[in-house]
Amino acid sequence: xxxxxxxxxxxxxxxxxxxxxxxxxxxxxxxxxxxxxxxxxxxxxxxxxxxxxxxxxxxxxxxxxxxxxxxxxxxxxxxxxxxxxxxxxxxxxxxxxxxxxxxxxxxxxxxxxx
Amino acid sequence: xxxxxxxxxxxxxxxxxxxxxxxxxxxxxxxxxxxxxxxxxxxxxxxxxxxxxxxxxxxxxxxxxxxxxxxxxxxxxxxxxxxxxxxxxxxxxxxxxxxxxxxxxxxxxxx
Numbered sequence: 001x002x003x004x005x006x007x008x009x010x011x012x013x014x015x016x017x018x019x020x021x022x023x024x025x026x027x028x029x030x031x032x033x034x035x036x037x038x039x040x041x042x043x044x045x046x047x048x049x050x051x052x053x054x055x056x057x058x059x060x061x062x063x064x065x066x067x068x069x070x071x072x073x074x075x076x077x078x079x080x081x082x083x084x085x086x087x088x089x090x091x092x093x094x095x096x097x098x099x100x101x102x103x104x105x106x107x108x109x110x111x112x113x114x
Numbered sequence: 115x116x117x118x119x120x121x122x123x124x125x126x127x128x129x130x131x132x133x134x135x136x137x138x139x140x141x142x143x144x145x146x147x148x149x150x151x152x153x154x155x156x157x158x159x160x161x162x163x164x165x166x167x168x169x170x171x172x173x174x175x176x177x178x179x180x181x182x183x184x185x186x187x188x189x190x191x192x193x194x195x196x197x198x199x200x201x202x203x204x205x206x207x208x209x210x211x212x213x214x215x216x217x218x219x220x221x222x223x224x225x
Contacts, residue, residue: 040123042202042217043157090156102147103204103213105156 003027004106006091012112019078021109023091025071031094032074033058033103034066036087043090049074081113116141118205120216128224133190135219137203146179146186147213149202157202190221198223 003026013019023032034046045058047066055066063085065077078085091106117140127133137146145164149157161170163179163186170177176189186205190197200218207214 040217042120043215045212048212102159102162103149103157104159107156 004091004093004104006089006106006109008109009107010110012114013081014114015082016080019081019111019113021076021089021091021111023074023076023106025074025093027093027104028071029093029095029104030071031096031101032068033092033094034064034074034076035090035092036060037090037108038087046076046089081111083113085111086113087111116205116207116214118203118214118216120203120219122219123217124220124222126222126224127193129195130192133193133197133221135188135201135203135221137186137205137216139184139205139214141184141207143183143205143207145206146183147204147206148177148186148188149204149215150199151202151218152199155199193221193223195223195225197221 005024007022031050033048035043036046037043044060046060046064047055047058049055049068052068067075089109092103094101094103119138121136125133145162147162148160150160151157161177163177166183167181168179174191178187186203188201200220202218203216204213
């Protein structure tokens with residue numbers, strides 16, 4: 001498996017609290033992504049990064065922010081968590097975004113917002 | 115925006131039966147990728163199809179890309195319990211959307 005570490009693996013928090021999820025890679029890949037996975041919705045892109053300090057929104061970015069200060073780290077922040085943000089969050093990486101680039105996924109973070 | 119529809123959502127089969135999942139895109143794709151996610155696991159890349167009408171095989175798995183590059187299928191022959199999981203297709207148009215995932219097909223195998 002690709003060198004991708006997500007932390008924490010599990011998180012329970014209360015509505016209105018801030019939460020930060022971390023993705024760390026050892027592959028020196030340029031692109032990093034945050035997805036959420038929910039029953040009936042599959043994988044939906046939240047935000048992605050194409051380099052240090054370069055990020056863009058995905059399909060479901062409302063309520064989330066990201067930062068990438070180093071190539072290896074991509075942080076996802078929920079400024080004020082809501083119950084609708086209860087989900088499994090996956091980080092993914094790829095070398096590029098061209099037509100031949102495949103994604104490598106981390107093991108996921110199960111987030112429960114009570 | 116680009117949409118990728120995948121059917122069926124769930125498929126129950128007896129062990130040894132065949133299984134097929136289908137993907138359809140609203141737009142022409144540059145390529146399509148397939149991923150497998152075991153229960154409790156993370157998606158893992160299986161294969162990528164690029165050419166119109168392309169067919170690729172991986173042991174009991176056969177992947178097809180339609181002539182118009184708007185649809186694809188994954189067929190598993192003689193399913194085994196190790197095939198259990200969710201199979202996702204993901205289409206790439208080459209635009210800013212990047213990869214768009216289908217909602218996945220959950221394969222449930224009864225021994």
